[in-house]
Amino acid sequence: MSDDLERSRGDDAALSGHDDAALSVHDDAALSRELTAAIRATEGVTGVYPAQPTVEAAVDAVAVRLALRQPDVLVDIDRADGFTTVSAHIATSAAVPATETLRAVGELIRSTLGEAGPLAINVKVRLIDDTGRPASK
Amino acid sequence: MTPDDRAAPDDGAVPATPANPDDLPVSAADDLDGYTMEELGDYLDRGRTPYDPGIENSASCRLALSGMTRMRELSQTVLVRESRAMPGRDDNWISGLLDTIKAEITSGRDIPVSHSDPALRLALTEAAVRGMIRRAGDTMGGLIMGRCTLDGDVTTPGEPIRVDVTASLEFGLSLADTAAKLRERIGYALARHTELVVSTIDVTIDDIYTTGGQRS
Numbered sequence: 545m546s547d548d549l550e551r552s553r554g555d556d557a558a559l560s561g562h563d564d565a566a567l568s569v570h571d572d573a574a575l576s577r578e579l580t581a582a583i584r585a586t587e588g589v590t591g592v593y594p595a596q597p598t599v600e601a602a603v604d605a606v607a608v609r610l611a612l613r614q615p616d617v618l619v620d621i622d623r624a625d626g627f628t629t630v631s632a633h634i635a636t637s638a639a640v641p642a643t644e645t646l647r648a649v650g651e652l653i654r655s656t657l658g659e660a661g662p663l664a665i666n667v668k669v670r671l672i673d674d675t676g677r678p679a680s681k
Numbered sequence: 682m683t684p685d686d687r688a689a690p691d692d693g694a695v696p697a698t699p700a701n702p703d704d705l706p707v708s709a710a711d712d713l714d715g716y717t718m719e720e721l722g723d724y725l726d727r728g729r730t731p732y733d734p735g736i737e738n739s740a741s742c743r744l745a746l747s748g749m750t751r752m753r754e755l756s757q758t759v760l761v762r763e764s765r766a767m768p769g770r771d772d773n774w775i776s777g778l779l780d781t782i783k784a785e786i787t788s789g790r791d792i793p794v795s796h797s798d799p800a801l802r803l804a805l806t807e808a809a810v811r812g813m814i815r816r817a818g819d820t821m822g823g824l825i826m827g828r829c830t831l832d833g834d835v836t837t838p839g840e841p842i843r844v845d846v847t848a849s850l851e852f853g854l855s856l857a858d859t860a861a862k863l864r865e866r867i868g869y870a871l872a873r874h875t876e877l878v879v880s881t882i883d884v885t886i887d888d889i890y891t892t893g894g895q896r897s
Contacts, residue, residue: 591738591743593738593739593740594738633740635740635743638813638816638874641873641874642794642805642809642874642875643794643803643874643875643876646794646803646804646805647794647796647801647803650796650798650801650803651798651801654798654800654801663800664800664802665800665801665802666802666804667801667802667803667804668791668803668804668805668806669804669805669806669809670740670741670744670788670806670808670809671740671743671744671809671812672805672809672810672812672813672874673743673747674816
């Protein structure tokens with residue numbers, strides 16, 4: 545986890561109410577960006593897809609949330625009632641067993657989040673790719 | 682399945698009938714993240730340029746493109762010959778196969794992958810697995826895959842399931858040998874990329890064609 549992210553989380557703890565929520569969303573965008581980049585760099589991963597359905601994103605249509613649809617912010621992070629759910633959808637290379645890639649990505653997210661409290665990490669393979677063409681640039 | 686398995690056959694066989702369009706649901710446009718099969722076809726025609734991030738970043742579109750690309754590779758030379766001999770036949774075949782591909786890109790059920798950490802919920806979509814099975818057959822040579830079904834509770838770890846596929850066979854090839862080879866390739870791909878317990882792999886050859894365009 546980056547120093548900036550750790551620092552911003554420390555700042556976040558000192559705030560409260562509306563500002564707290566706004567900063568939390570901002571932090572989650574940064575965390576999602578960090579996770580997206582790390583997952584893309586994982587062996588066997590050929591692409592990362594938006595984990596949040598388009599329709600759901602439209603319903604949640606607030607500017608900050610829409611930022612999560614940016615190409616480099618594809619991992620969905622949802623916090624509710626003290627529980628964190630992280631979701632990532634990926635394409636994997638047929639050259640590496642998809643099960644291995646799945647576990648590697650799940651463990652990567654787990655280690656990146658550290659002691660984040662109660663959480664669930666959902667990783668889903670949506671395409672096993674043998675074309676060699678990157679799923680996302 | 683590895684890239685080495687993707688050797689294309691020397692010539693393609695063209696079925697005359699749609700690949701099981703009647704028993705497959707037709708997907709909504711939403712399944713292609715807002716794109717249509719026609720738009721994806723146009724994109725393929727343009728050599729996938731200019732790069733369209735909306736398509737390339739959609740798993741559903743990628744699955745559909747993969748199937749459409751494979752279909753074109755298998756049939757390109759034969760299509761011309763066959764269309765001259767039997768006008769209308771190829772339209773039926775293409776539309777049937779497109780329906781199958783379109784139906785199979787729906788994500789479907791989640792197929793779990795185990796992990797010792799209970800916080801990690803890992804899965805493959807049914808569409809990803811079906812796409813993998815389709816390529817295992819289409820890249821084998823001598824046949825064109827039709828329908829692919831995972832029959833059973835794929836969402837429960839350890840629960841035996843049945844794989845049911847249909848295919849069209851090139852005339853002259855041994856049905857038994859080709860079916861056995863297809864079973865082996867599908868079994869290998871499933872064992873390599875999933876934790877599914879496969880009880881049987883049923884292969885139905887529902888059409889046979891000569892490469893010269895005459896139906897046997």
